[in-house]
Amino acid sequence: xxxxxxxxxxxxxxxxxxxxxxxxxxxxxxxxxxxxxxxxxxxxxxxxxxxxxxxxxxxxxxxxxxxxxxxxxxxxxxxxx
Amino acid sequence: xxxxxxxxxxxxxxxxxxxxxxxxxxxxxxxxxxxxxxxxxxxxxxxxxxxxxxxxxxxxxxxxxxxxxxxxxxxxxxxxxxxxxxxxxxxxxxxxxxxxxxxxxxxxxxxxxxxxxxxxxxxxxxxxxxxxxxxxxxxxxxxxxxxxxxxxxxxxxxxxxxxxxxxxxxxxxxxxxxxxxxxxxxxxxxxxxxxxxxxxxxxxxx
Ligand SMILES: [Zn+2]
Numbered sequence: 406x407x408x409x410x411x412x413x414x415x416x417x418x419x420x421x422x423x424x425x426x427x428x429x430x431x432x433x434x435x436x437x438x439x440x441x442x443x444x445x446x447x448x449x450x451x452x453x454x455x456x457x458x459x460x461x462x463x464x465x466x467x468x469x470x471x472x473x474x475x476x477x478x479x480x481x482x483x484x485x486x
Numbered sequence: 487x488x489x490x491x492x493x494x495x496x497x498x499x500x501x502x503x504x505x506x507x508x509x510x511x512x513x514x515x516x517x518x519x520x521x522x523x524x525x526x527x528x529x530x531x532x533x534x535x536x537x538x539x540x541x542x543x544x545x546x547x548x549x550x551x552x553x554x555x556x557x558x559x560x561x562x563x564x565x566x567x568x569x570x571x572x573x574x575x576x577x578x579x580x581x582x583x584x585x586x587x588x589x590x591x592x593x594x595x596x597x598x599x600x601x602x603x604x605x606x607x608x609x610x611x612x613x614x615x616x617x618x619x620x621x622x623x624x625x626x627x628x629x630x631x632x633x634x635x636x637x638x639x640x641x642x643x644x645x646x647x648x649x650x651x652x653x654x655x656x657x658x659x660x661x662x663x664x665x666x667x668x669x670x671x672x673x674x675x676x677x678x679x680x681x682x683x684x685x686x687x688x689x690x691x692x
Contacts, residue, residue, distance in 0.1 A: 407667070408593075408596065408597025408598060409593065409597055409598050409599050410589065410593040410597035410598075411597060413574055413589055413592075413593075414589065417668050417671060417672070418594060428677070436640045441599045441602040441603060442599075444602070444603045444604065444605050444606065445603045447606060448606050448675050448678075448679060449671070449675060451606055452671055452674055452675040452678060453643075454672065455620060455624050455673065455674075455678070456624065456628070456639065456643050456674060457643050457644070458621060459620075459621040459624040459625050459628065459641070460514070460628075460643050461644065462621050462625075463625070463640075463644065464510050464511050464512075464514060464644060465510045465512040466509070466510060466513050466514060467506070467510075468506050468510075469504065469535070470536055472509075472535065472542075473502065473506075473686070474540070475538075475539055475542055475668035476502065476505050476542050477500070477502070477544050479500075479543065479545075480498075480500025481500070482498070
């Protein structure tokens with residue numbers, strides 16, 4: 406029987422689906438009987454979702470006018486080759 | 487031709503929307519990568535801008551043998567490394583650590599809970615933090631992490647880059663990348679948990 410600490414150490418790999426069938430089964434068995442670890446694993450999953458949605462919001466920063474001008478210059482040069 | 491190939495063709499043609507799209511997807515992770523290598527946030531911004539200039543110049547020569555993403559981050563890592571050398575900074579990598587370490591003193595010696603976690607299920611973080619916008623709070627926590635962890639988080643969670651590719655960029659092992667990723671996520675989970683318990687207490691007796 407896994408201890409709570411052992412379950413939580415593997416919580417991220419469990420949530421990421423990186424564990425083999427046996428390790429997964431042992432954790433599931435523990436979770437059936439332990440509310441605290443169930444909360445922990447659930448927090449781990451929700452944290453992953455929050456991180457991904459936060460970082461995808463960060464993906465949208467705008468190109469500075471200087472940089473866009475450099476891009477325009479470069480491709481403009483090519484056109485006159 | 488897949489989506490990235492099309493993007494490359496459009497870039498070579500001078501399509502500004504394609505350039506803006508690629509910039510939007512990668513710039514934040516490039517800044518964090520440069521920050522991790524140079525340990526200097528201000529020069530990290532410059533290095534990212536400088537990398538974009540090189541990317542613009544080199545796009546004609548890029549033939550898509552390597553992935554575009556890999557090429558972009560390699561340029562950034564190389565620039566950051568020579569900048570760090572020039573500034574006399576060679577940043578020691580975070581020592582590899584045991585993954586369970588960050589769980590701290592939440593457990594007793596026999597591995598059972600000393601400080602049980604709060605239940606998040608009825609009041610999800612999104613809901614409780616909605617007033618203050620959960621993502622701003624999470625972003626503040628991410629910005630507080632050691633730069634190496636920020637870079638790894640951003641490349642894996644934001645960019646879906648495999649750990650081995652990140653390890654090559656940061657000159658470390660894939661195992662260390664995963665350990666740092668675990669630490670970063672666990673720090674964020676722990677901070678949210680504390681913020682939520684605090685907020686609940688405030689609601690009970692304001
Ligand atoms: Zn347990």
